[in-house]
Amino acid sequence: MSFSALDFRAVHLPPSVGQLRQEVRAFLAAERAAGTVLGRPDSWLTGWDPEFSRRLAQRGWVGMTLPRAYGGGGRSTLERHVVLEELLAAGAPVSAHWVADRQAGPTILRHGTEAQRNRFLPRIAAGTCFFSIGMSEKESGSDLASVRTRAERTADGWRLTGTKMWTGGAHVNDHAIVLARTEDAADRHAGLSQFLVDLRDPRVHVEPIRLLSGEHTFNSCRLDGVELADDALLGRPGEGWQQVTGELALERGGPERFLSTLPLLTALVAEVRRAGGGGPEQEARVGRLTARLASLRQLSLGVAAASAAGRPADVQAALVKDLGTRFEGDLVNEVREILPTAARSDATPGSFPELLATAILHAPGYTLRGGTNEILRGIITRGLELSR
Amino acid sequence: MSTDSPTTDFPAADAAALPPLDTAPATLVALARDAGYRGAPGPLAETLLVARPLLAAAGLAVPDGPLTVASGPLEVRFAHVDTGSRVGPRGAAGTDDALRVSGTLRRVPWARSADAAAVLTEGPHGGPVLLVLEAAEWRQTPGANLAGEPRDALVLLDVAVPAERVRRVPAGLVREAAWRSGLARAALIAGAARRCVELTVAHTASRRQFGRPLSGFQAVKQEEAKLVEEAALVAASVEAAASALATPESAEFPAWIAAAQATASVAEITRIAHQLHGAIGFTELSPLHLATTRMWSWRDEDGGERSWQQRIGRYVLDGDGDRLWPSVTGG
Known part of the structure; x- marks a missing residue:
């Protein structure tokens, strides 16, 4: 029997990557000294700082893998992975460009026309064009093929009608890639298409859906007969499902699926050290989390290496996401055991009780976003069936 | 047993x-x-x-x-x-x-x-x-x-x-003996974990209840996925430690990680493998016990997960500055 998931190959990072890592750390140290807010859990979701995104882009750390011809960095997948893990470990405010960098850029590169590439990619790489994901709807969460948003053919383009939900950053971003039904088909995975939609269009109505913490990142996004030109279609009509599936692989295997709460553990380590060091119990618990963190990091590097080599990584990505996001929540519970602390959102921002509160209030999302873990486990067992 | x-x-x-x-x-x-x-x-x-x-x-x-x-x-x-x-x-x-x-x-x-x-x-x-x-x-x-x-x-x-x-x-060789033993045990556990996965997948595919294979039940799939995941985590930590052996001066920490992760994962891997095997896995009629009884011994034999975890935790909590992330990334 062959189990690709267990045939792990260690990833050798070339020395140039080590140098890049040190450059990112030096950049982050300078940012920290200049007062940029770092060290926050879940900063890739809520740390919205377009100026920080632009400064990263000036260093060449946004759109790193996009070809130079489109303003990208022409760097490798592993180089990008190392930059991302450093930014996430530092709890840097990367949410403004996150979706543009992670999925809009690669999707437009892969499926877009030459005109679409020239229009969007240089701005994405410059950190001046931010994207939202237009997939989920009220009745379409894990079951994405059931989307009801429709795009109808018009004389010179398409008319888009429907409501997208849980649309992160739609109130501040520039564009969304919207999945819509363009044709009714017997096969529900057929007849779907993707569109590039300007979120500033007057027929796009963005309304906040506040998180249980009161934070505003999510929105509902009503598309009230949005008129789109022909060139808003991304890829081929009817192939939206295949395109979206490719996008989801980018969305699932990355380091943000196990590093979201690492800044809380870093803060805990600092607290324990300030108090004069830990006892054997605290040492063991910190050691357990560190071992799991390091092992998860190897698995996540493996996903990056596999995609870089053009090997299918969807099962591996699902595996990293289930293990990694469970770890993110486990870490929060463990931190409460290691240093019993009352979580307080109204404590000084950046203080340990406030960081703990943020991590707790965000915890339900870790195992939901990017595809619920229960559904991802189905991808893993389907991989087992195929390997038999 | x-x-x-x-x-x-x-x-x-x-x-x-x-x-x-x-x-x-x-x-x-x-x-x-x-x-x-x-x-x-x-x-x-x-x-x-x-x-x-x-x-x-x-x-x-x-x-x-x-x-x-x-x-x-x-x-x-x-x-x-x-x-x-x-x-x-x-x-x-x-x-x-x-x-x-x-x-x-x-x-x-x-x-x-x-x-x-x-x-x-x-x-x-x-x-x-x-x-x-x-x-x-x-x-x-x-x-x-x-x-x-x-x-x-x-x-x-x-x-x-x-x-x-x-x-x-020198004292360094005594330390090396410890981490080498931990890595050896972790490698054995990784192999036995793979055996647990293979036996379990084969069993749930062939064993039928209520007219269909066990592997068709959602509740079984969920647990089976977690079993594969935990075994994959052990495999990744052991392979990373194996690749670090090429540069012996930086091989110690990855070996600690592999030892800590492999020993800690034994409980979850053996729990799920046995649960999904049902009664037969609890007997000598199934080869599962050849893997699981070894894993229960191996996790203890070079100090147990707690001693590895403490070693790692002490290292992370000691010293100047933040050692957590740099130690995980190897510098």
């Missing part, structure tokens, strides 16, 4: 089956994983990943056959006391490093199948010594772990160890 000694069922590892001394370290780890997968009899992981490299590092001749490893306090004297020495009390110096050794080393893996043992103990000069004992020099009292693998006591009655089989070693 089975208490049959596998030595009665299989031939023990012999020298002819051992790879040459210059085999790449990552290949040695792969061989240890395979031994764990098969529940192979004999001290293969001990020979390849612990005894041979330690003896080589100390500049001792490496015996040809299977080797075991042991450490612990013994009564050790210089065989040829330097009566003219003014260093310390009488007996604290010898004219050479030949020793006379007495005492008992407990729970030594596969001692009965080994040609020789690499033994770490406190020397008469007050520091650690590594010495080679030949099988004829000890008497053994049989013992076994939860899987029936030999864990014998070695009884040493005033054994004369010639100087060419003794080396004074």
Whole structure:
């Protein structure tokens, strides 16, 4: 029997990557000294700082893998992975460009026309064009093929009608890639298409859906007969499902699926050290989390290496996401055991009780976003069936 | 649970089956994983990943056959006391490093199948010594772990160890012995974990209840996925440690991680494998116990998950500045 998931190959990072890592750390140290807010859990979701995104882009750390011809960095997948893990470990405010960098850029590169590439990619790489994901709807969460948003053919383009939900950053971003039904088909995975939609269009109505913490990142996004030109279609009509599936692989295997709460553990380590060091119990618990963190990091590097080599990584990505996001929540519970602390959102921002509160209030999302873990486990067992 | 000694069922590892001394370290780890997968009899992981490299590092001749490893306090004297020495009390110096050794080393893996043992103990000069004992020099009292693998006591009655089989070693080598043992055990666990996954997937695919295979039930799929995930986590940590062996000066931390992760994952992997096997997995009718009883022993045999976790936690919490993320990324 062959189990690709267990045939792990260690990833050798070339020395140039080590140098890049040190450059990112030096950049982050300078940012920290200049007062940029770092060290926050879940900063890739809520740390919205377009100026920080632009400064990263000036260093060449946004759109790193996009070809130079489109303003990208022409760097490798592993180089990008190392930059991302450093930014996430530092709890840097990367949410403004996150979706543009992670999925809009690669999707437009892969499926877009030459005109679409020239229009969007240089701005994405410059950190001046931010994207939202237009997939989920009220009745379409894990079951994405059931989307009801429709795009109808018009004389010179398409008319888009429907409501997208849980649309992160739609109130501040520039564009969304919207999945819509363009044709009714017997096969529900057929007849779907993707569109590039300007979120500033007057027929796009963005309304906040506040998180249980009161934070505003999510929105509902009503598309009230949005008129789109022909060139808003991304890829081929009817192939939206295949395109979206490719996008989801980018969305699932990355380091943000196990590093979201690492800044809380870093803060805990600092607290324990300030108090004069830990006892054997605290040492063991910190050691357990560190071992799991390091092992998860190897698995996540493996996903990056596999995609870089053009090997299918969807099962591996699902595996990293289930293990990694469970770890993110486990870490929060463990931190409460290691240093019993009352979580307080109204404590000084950046203080340990406030960081703990943020991590707790965000915890339900870790195992939901990017595809619920229960559904991802189905991808893993389907991989087992195929390997038999 | 089975208490049959596998030595009665299989031939023990012999020298002819051992790879040459210059085999790449990552290949040695792969061989240890395979031994764990098969529940192979004999001290293969001990020979390849612990005894041979330690003896080589100390500049001792490496015996040809299977080797075991042991450490612990013994009564050790210089065989040829330097009566003219003014260093310390009488007996604290010898004219050479030949020793006379007495005492008992407990729970030594596969001692009965080994040609020789690499033994770490406190020397008469007050520091650690590594010495080679030949099988004829000890008497053994049989013992076994939860899987029936030999864990014998070695009884040493005033054994004369010639100087060419003794080396004074630095504290770093004692540490290396610890992390090498942990990595060897982690590699065995990774192999056995893979066996648990394969047996479980085969069982849930073939066993039918309520008119369909167990693998068709959502509740079973959910647990099966978690089993694969946990085994994959162990595999990743062991492979990372294996690849780090190429640069020995940075191999210690990844070995701690592999040991901590493999030992900690045993509970979840064996729990799910047994649960999904149902009653048959709890009996000798299924080969599952050959993997799980070994894993329950192996996780304890070099200190247990807690000692590995404490080692890592102490390292992370000590020192100046933030060591957590830099240690995970290797600098």
